[in-house]
Amino acid sequence: IVMTQTPPSLPVTPGEPASISCRSSRTLLETDDGEIFLDWYLQKPGQSPQLLIYTLSYRASGVPDRFSGSGSGTDFTLKISRVAAEDVGLYYCMQRVEFPWTFGQGTKVEIK
Amino acid sequence: QVLLVESGGGVVQPGRSLTLSCAGSGYSFSSYGMHWVRQAPGKGPEWVAVTWYDGSNEQYADSVKGRFFISRDNYNNKLFLQMNSLRAEDTALYYCARDSGYRAFRMEVWGQGTTVTVSS
Secondary structure (H helix, E strand, O other), rough: OOOEOOOOOEOOOOOOEEEEEEEEEOOOOOOOOOOOEEEEEEEEEOOOOOEEEOOOOOEEOOOOOOOOEEOOOOOEEEEEOOOOOHHHHEEEEEEEEOOOOEOOOOOEEOOO | OEEEEEEEEEEEOOOOOOOEEEEOOOHHHOOOOOEEEEEEOOOOEEEEEOOOOOOOOEEEOOHHHHHOOOEEOOOEEEEEEEEEEOOOHOOEEEEEEOOOOOOOOOEEEEEEEEEEEEOO
16 A cells, blocks of 8 residues: 655645545455554654554544544544644655554655 | 663675574563564654564565564663675665564654664
8 A cells, every 4th residue: 555645745834734644455344343554653863763643533642632533444544733843844644544554755855 | 861872883795694682671572562664864753673572473675575674682681783784775774663562553762763874
């Protein structure tokens, strides 16, 4: 499954909202429980990727509630309600519906 | 706290082999699935392989299937990646990551990585 993210680069103003799109080449099917295995990672400069959102919309431990995930089928979105300076970095979506797990190519979020 | 430390990276010639290690601490190593993920310079992450908590199942990326082998030593809390027939395109920073559960659910904790350079 090929994951495609847009935009590749996203200049943002602190305090303003931001949105990243992720599209899968095939429908990410829901489980019997209605879950979609689509995750979002943030890689801050010089760091390892860190889990941000898992199973479409669940925030990982310690992740601020300004981050939210949504979507269905082949279209998924990560939203930041009010961007903070510490949110800069590379954002990746990743599907784990089937092996091999695959990442998007990334969206670079930077402050204007 | 949970800590993952990779080692074993280096410069290796094409066609040769290399084995990476990942030492886990701060948690019950034998209870969790473990992954390898790599990131080529300037590129996004690429999932490489996963092993179930007890080593009973493994899955691989197509790009490494038949060349790379993931294994674990639960007695010594270590994860391994044996890489054979290395190619220039295997050059990357290799991370180990702990799963959130006993097999393959999600990658919850990552190490800092070890660098592999394949070059003559």
